[in-house]
Each structure stands twice: as C-alpha cells, then as structure tokens.
Amino acid sequence: MQIPFGMLSDRFGRKRMICIGLLIFAFGSVVAALSGSIYGVIAGRILQGAGAVGSVILALGADLTREEQRTKTMAVIGMTIGLSFALALVLGPLLNAVIGVSGIFWTTAVMALAGIAVLYRVTPQPNALQSHRDTGAVPAMFKRVLTDSQLLRLDFGIFALHAMLTASFIAVPVLLRDVVGVGENELWMVYLPVLAVSVMIMVPMIILAEAKRQMKAVFVGAVVTLGLSQLALLAWHTSLVELVVVLTLFFAAFNTMEASLPSLISKAAPAEAKGTAMGVYSSSQFFGIFVGGTIGGWAYGLGGPAGVFIFSAIVALLWFGVAVTMKPPRFTRTRMISVAVADSGEARALEAELLAQPGVVEAAVALDEGVAYIKVDSAQADEVDLDAFSRRPAQA
Missing domain, CATH: 1.20.1250.20 (MFS general substrate transporter like domains)
Known part of the structure; x- marks a missing residue:
C-alpha cells in the first residue's frame, strides 16, 4: 500500500492520507489486542500493514522543506526509522513482561492516535502539494527503474x-x-x-x-x-x-x-x-x-x-x-535546485548547461515542479557554479 497511498496523497492531501493510514493501523492494533486466536492476530496485523503511510510522510517532508535541505530531511527520517527498529527490539521484551502481548498492541494503537495529534497540532501545513520525483513514485518511471x-x-x-x-x-x-x-x-x-x-x-x-x-x-x-x-x-x-x-x-x-x-x-x-x-x-x-x-x-x-x-x-x-x-x-549525490523555465526547449537547454559544469554527471529538469535534479561528484562539483542556476529567470 506504500505506493498507492503516496499517489492518493498527491490528490487528496498528505495529512488526510496519513491520518487515514494511522487510523487503519490503530484499528488493526485493536483487533489484534482483542483477539483470542492466532487468526485474529493475523487479521489485525494485515490491517496494521495496510496503513502504510511511510511514503506519504516522506512526501510531506519534501513539501515542507526547500530543495537544498531535502536530502538532510530524508536522512533524518531514515535515521529515525532505524532508531525505532533498534528501540523496539530492546523494549519489546520489557513491555511484554509488564503488559503482555495484548498490551503491546494497545500501546501501538495509542501511539498511532498520538501520531495523528502530532500531525494536526504540531506539524505545519504545506503551502502547496506537489509531486516530488526524489521522494514519490512516478508511474512513467516504473519501466525505467x-x-x-x-x-x-x-x-x-x-x-x-x-x-x-x-x-x-x-x-x-x-x-x-x-x-x-x-x-x-x-x-x-x-x-x-x-x-x-x-x-x-x-x-x-x-x-x-x-x-x-x-x-x-x-x-x-x-x-x-x-x-x-x-x-x-x-x-x-x-x-x-x-x-x-x-x-x-x-x-x-x-x-x-x-x-x-x-x-x-x-x-x-x-x-x-x-x-x-x-x-x-x-x-x-x-x-x-x-x-x-x-x-x-x-x-x-x-x-x-x-x-x-x-x-x-x-x-x-x-x-x-x-x-x-x-x-x-x-560516488555521486543528488542535488536539487529551483529553476524557472517556460517550456521543454528551455528545460533541455538548461540540462545541457548543467551537464557542462565540472562534476555534473546527470541533469534532468522537471517542468511541473520547477526543479532541476542533478547528480554530482562531490569531489569535483563546484557548489557556487551550481547555485548560480537556482531560480534563473525564464528566457525571453
């Protein structure tokens, strides 16, 4: 459900889809907590898994950050996921000793509802929804990938x-x-x-x-x-x-x-x-x-x-x-810079200019996003030269 949730969030909104996913997860947790058989636990786990909003969270992070800071944002989210796995492995047996397996499922339900509270009371509302090729799936790219x-x-x-x-x-x-x-x-x-x-x-x-x-x-x-x-x-x-x-x-x-x-x-x-x-x-x-x-x-x-x-x-x-x-x-890394191009011809011309810069090995301009995606060898690329292309006015 990761990819469908991500695509639906482009149409119906990030926070709405994250909320729906967390509610599904919470409902699955309750089903598992109340179950008296393995089949009920399986049903609850299926519902928990169906609330797959990781891709939407990444997209929301992209909506709320500038292109220049997005890589750092994604790295922090990734580190948080890794830390949560390590904590769960250690805390799971401790929680089991105190509240049992059903108590762990009740805890995950409460955590999902707490996540919704953080989503609406703490997390900023993005100014605009936009499809981000660096964080979300693009159907036209599946064959290439x-x-x-x-x-x-x-x-x-x-x-x-x-x-x-x-x-x-x-x-x-x-x-x-x-x-x-x-x-x-x-x-x-x-x-x-x-x-x-x-x-x-x-x-x-x-x-x-x-x-x-x-x-x-x-x-x-x-x-x-x-x-x-x-x-x-x-x-x-x-x-x-x-x-x-x-x-x-x-x-x-x-x-x-x-x-x-x-x-x-x-x-x-x-x-x-x-x-x-x-x-x-x-x-x-x-x-x-x-x-x-x-x-x-x-x-x-x-x-x-x-x-x-x-x-x-x-x-x-x-x-x-x-x-x-x-x-x-x-050994490359992806950079994103905001650009202003009027049509595909200008986009192709800008891509050619970017590719001519030292250390740039790949460049693609997304007209709908107003963003140039660039792959650079950090040992060669001149950051100042690349920044000079940001927010370039469209050609007359």
Whole structure:
C-alpha cells in the first residue's frame, strides 16, 4: 500500500492520507489486542500493514522543506526509522513482561492516535502539494527503474537482507530461551549490548565505504559475513557467548547494509527517478519480510532452527552471486535546485548547461515542479557554479 497511498496523497492531501493510514493501523492494533486466536492476530496485523503511510510522510517532508535541505530531511527520517527498529527490539521484551502481548498492541494503537495529534497540532501545513520525483513514485518511471540491472541487484539485496533477518528471528529467541536459558523477559539484556557493539563496528565500515570509496568491497564483505554468521549459528549455538558473538557479527553486517543500500540506490537511480526507485526498493524490503517469515516458518517446521539457518545461508549465497557481479558505484549525490523555465526547449537547454559544469554527471529538469535534479561528484562539483542556476529567470 506504500505506493498507492503516496499517489492518493498527491490528490487528496498528505495529512488526510496519513491520518487515514494511522487510523487503519490503530484499528488493526485493536483487533489484534482483542483477539483470542492466532487468526485474529493475523487479521489485525494485515490491517496494521495496510496503513502504510511511510511514503506519504516522506512526501510531506519534501513539501515542507526547500530543495537544498531535502536530502538532510530524508536522512533524518531514515535515521529515525532505524532508531525505532533498534528501540523496539530492546523494549519489546520489557513491555511484554509488564503488559503482555495484548498490551503491546494497545500501546501501538495509542501511539498511532498520538501520531495523528502530532500531525494536526504540531506539524505545519504545506503551502502547496506537489509531486516530488526524489521522494514519490512516478508511474512513467516504473519501466525505467524495473529494467535497470543495477537497481534490481540492490532491490534483491534489501529483499534478501530482511528475509534473512525475519527468518533468523524465528529461531534465535527459541535458542536463547531453550538452549541457553535466557527468559523471554530477559532477551533485551542480550539484544542491547549486541546492537550497541554492532553499531560501533558498523561506523568505521561506513566510513571506509563512503569516505575511502570502497563501497563494493564493504558491500560484498558484509554479504559474506551475513552468510557465514548463519552457518556459525548452525554450528555454534550451545552457549550464550557463542550466540552473542555471532549475533554481534550478524548485526554489524546487517546495520552496514541497512545504511549502505539506500545510499547505493540514490547513486544508481536516475536523478529524476529516485523516488520511484526508492518505492520499488521499499516494496522489496517488505516482500523480503513476508518471504522470510513464511519460508522461515516452513523451514523451522521441517528442521527446527537448523532448517531456518540453512534457508538463510542459501539466501546469502544467492545474494553473493548477485552482489559480486555488481558494477562499482559512482560516488555521486543528488542535488536539487529551483529553476524557472517556460517550456521543454528551455528545460533541455538548461540540462545541457548543467551537464557542462565540472562534476555534473546527470541533469534532468522537471517542468511541473520547477526543479532541476542533478547528480554530482562531490569531489569535483563546484557548489557556487551550481547555485548560480537556482531560480534563473525564464528566457525571453
């Protein structure tokens, strides 16, 4: 529902669609909280998932920020999503100990309603709604995005990453409880230090990938680490120390990929199709969660934890084959500047001027937005020269 919600928000308004999505999510939470069977929980989770307004939130963020600040805004939203995942992993067992599973669902319902209050009482109203090619899906761009082999490799990457995560966490809590003796309400004591150390390992890896321009080497190395961690879980899971060490390596690689993949999508996507590429990427992520949970559960039924880890190792092996054939990425970033052009002829002329600037590798002018999307090599591009094109008056 991410892409449909985003498109509907262009017509009916960002806040209205975010509110509808949060109400659907809250209703699903109530259904799950009141349910006395697994089928009711499944129905509630389906409704929660249907309230998918992440893309609309990105579009609202774009409406409320200048083009020059939009990349920072999207980065902050992305960091918040990542932080929420880490907090949920740690707080989930704590909340379960105090209020139980139904209480967790009631809490998510309250949080959804609190989100609506923040939306209408705190969040500014945008002056105008506009389709943003850097944050939203454009139907005309789907064919271009879905036939790009480099983007498809990255889409498979996020699919595989979350399939492995979801499958693994069918088995890992069981091992911690039944083999090592960690109670369900004490799982946070394992997850918190594992996540903290994995982040400390991740940071230098990201610096090596971005600042030292070793993205492909770090990328392939992380895929190998993910696969080896699954094999390690298969062989070494009889003590808490073994599980903590392997899980730390798994999450160090996971966090590195979670941070690197959006950056790679941004580098690989055409400047004017970044939002569409991110929409397909996000859908691939959620599909990976679905497949990981479904096939991981089936594999657990067949072979217990070993079945899950074998499945995840196979996924990692397939991903390695896809990753190792990936072209080294160009180290570019997308810039947006406001421009004033009267027609397509002026737009094409401006694109040619922009492409002639040092470090500019791609330029596309969106007439309907009044924005030029530019891909630049930050080591070469002259920021002053590019800023000189902003708000240029139309040619007479």
